[in-house]
Amino acid sequence: MAGSRLKDFTILVVDDDSLITYSLKELLSLEGYSVKTAQDGETALGMLRAEPCDVLIADVSMPGLSGFDILMAVKEQLPDTIVILITAYGSIEDAVNGIKLGAYEYITKPLNDNEVKVSIERALEQRRLRLENFELKRKLAEKFGFENLVGSDHRMQKIFELISIVADTEATILINGASGTGKSTIARAIHYHSRRKDRPLVEISCGALSENLLESELFGHVKGAFTSAMSDKIGRIEKAKDGTIFLDEIDNLSLRLQAKLLRFLQEKKFERVGSAETTQSNVRVIAAANRDLERCVAQGEFREDLFFRLNVVSIALPPFKDHLSDLPLFVDYFIEKYNKINRRRVRGVSREVMKRMLSYGWPGNIRELENVIERAVILAPGEHITFDLLPEYLRGPVTVASSNGLVQLQVAIEAAEKNAITNALRHFKGNRNKTAEFLEVNRTTLYQKMKRYSLLDVSFKDK
Ligand SMILES: Nc1ncnc2c1ncn2[C@@H]1O[C@H](COP(=O)(O)OP(=O)(O)OP(=O)(O)O)[C@@H](O)[C@H]1O
Ligand SMILES: [Mg+2]
Structure with a gap:
């Protein structure tokens, strides 16, 4: 429909x-x-x-x-x-x-x-x-088999199409995008739509560990390789055998480990730390980076040959503010998700909330929206997410609005209108007749506006 x-x-x-x-x-x-x-x-x-x-x-x-x-x-x-x-x-x-x-x-x-x-x-x-x-x-699932991906914007659709084509190949994939844009989600979708789906998907974040720890996590070590190496340990690359390894935050990999990874990508061979014995593991690699890897290459922080090895297929996820036409879908998707988890029956967001969300810049991208919805669903007393359920920073003066710092006229007018109504209601302690008379509107208009701005259930008696 x-x-x-x-x-x-x-x-x-x-x-x-x-x-x-x-x-x-x-x-x-x-x-x-x-x-x-x-x-x-x-x-x-x-x-x-x-x-x-x-x-x-x-x-x-x-x-x-x-x-x-x-x-x-x-x-x-x-x-x-x-x-x-x-x-x-x-x-x-x-x-x-x-x-x-x-x-x-x-x-x-x-x-x-x-x-x-x-x-x-x-x-x-x-x-x-x-x-x-x-x-x-349903269409996504039918066309691509991606039940857990949302996005109708043409950029997102292109990305889904691309991953549907490459998922079932052996191609190494590089995913680029700011935090919270969906890199990990896409990596998982690719693995679970590949023929390796019944084998492990092993994720490791290259930014979270020190260089030595990361090396031993990735490649494993043998007993005595370093002081705390009490026994042999297999690394994640071996754990991912016949499956997929997802190397997150790859832009944080040191130059030394980049060299070691490159050799593995070229020859499928590596040595555990402290061992001379060569090990083999058939693993498909998906990597993700927050920063633009090409720029890292230009700045000498990332090996060009490794970049080319990884960049066989590249997927660039747009910032959320560039596909806000998807916002209502995501809102609905996350409401459903958190309704299920929390046994709630929230049905949607108020018009005012939707408007504010559409004029916000979402620096934390899809994850930020998800957090906002999760919180609101948990706190919602009724079936709607109303303005007061948004976190403080989203409720703040309307001037925070859009990503470029500008405010649409309509948004500005409504903020002023809400302000005037709230002040008058407070002054007249919630008496709608007096408030309407003072504002020179009829009671119905006042009622409709109060409803629009989620003021109907607010008590102005003791304010
Ligand atoms: N296309 C999508 N469809 C459905 N949910 C999505 C989509 N993209 C992202 N999400 C959701 O948004 C949240 C953030 O996505 P994800 O963790 O994949 O981002 P990320 O780019 O890996 O972030 P980070 O750089 O911080 O690791 C997740 O909870 C995920 O479920
Ligand atoms: Mg991630």
């Missing part, structure tokens, strides 16, 4: 008040949705079982099955259906209970056309992203 238009979605409205079902049907049909209605819960559930819909709008208080009853049945039987509850004005308790039971959102009577439209658009946008994500993953 990738690329499906929001208007292709179906909506079922259930309310015992026929005036409401009638007016919602009219409103939403005019918007282009396909809308069905039911007058009671039993009928609605029957209709859903016969033909599931994308969004169910249900009134909480109805004779017979209540909106809550329907919600619970739907969550159990058709968990993908988005449920929006209609609650009586002022019954915050109903609203909160509904959200706890898994409703996507609640709208209050008397219904405001705009509020209804916005609510549905937002719910469907989340749903579209989710479907797109599933679809993309």
Whole structure:
């Protein structure tokens, strides 16, 4: 369903008040949705079982099955259906209970056309992203067999295509990219799609150990090779026999070890530290570097011949800020991942959060986003990641914004608007009538803006 238009979605409205079902049907049909209605819960559930819909709008208080009853049945039987509850004005308790039971959102009577439209658009946008994500993953898996890779940006797609071609060869691969761009992830994907996948994948970071320790870790040593060498030890290259070795941070390898590695790459032979005996190991090499290895070569820090040996196939991962069109997919992907791990049911991020994320520069790349989402999923009390769940540095004044230090006009305007509303609400201790009057907007507008800026649940009484 990738690329499906929001208007292709179906909506079922259930309310015992026929005036409401009638007016919602009219409103939403005019918007282009396909809308069905039911007058009671039993009928609605029957209709859903016969033909599931994308969004169910249900009134909480109805004779017979209540909106809550329907919600619970739907969550159990058709968990993908988005449920929006209609609650009586002022019954915050109903609203909160509904959200706890898994409703996507609640709208209050008397219904405001705009509020209804916005609510549905937002719910469907989340749903579209989710479907797109599933679809993309399915396609990737089908086309390349990469179930755990996300990315629809053309650069990422090119990379996936490239690794699908080279994975099952013996080619040495050099992956370049800043921290957190996915180098280790790509290295693993390559190994697990090669014919060596049932043999070990051994990873070693060349930047983490001292030169001598690294040498003995890589090539092994014999007893007595150095003071602490109490017994023979095989190195990682031998452990990776018939499999793959992933040499991470290869740009940190000393010139002496570069020479030793080069010999191994050329002849598949090496000696354990302290031994004269030559050992052989058939290993495929994947290397990764944070820095541009060509530049290291130019600066005399990296052997040119080794660079050419490694660089048979090279993969350059772009910084995350250069493929931010992938951000919504990654957000969804990580929400799903951390929902599973933490048994949460977060469904998405608020519009404001998405906006902020899209205007941020992500110096820590995909890993930084993953950390932000993990934290927010764990802390989220409800189904949405709201602005307050972002780490302090992301919530800060909007001027941090984009990677080039500039702020889009819309972002700046919204920050100012949120500020003005927050200040007025504080001044009037949360009284919306007085706040709206002071700001010279009507109550509905104030309500919508408070919702947009996640201010509805904030208490301004004692501030
Ligand atoms: N294309 C991708 N699809 C899904 N997840 C990804 C992708 N790229 C990166 N990730 C996730 O982002 C996180 C960071 O990626 P990874 O560890 O591969 O980065 P790295 O470039 O190896 O970083 P470092 O230089 O710090 O070692 C990982 O948790 C990984 O699961
Ligand atoms: Mg890594």
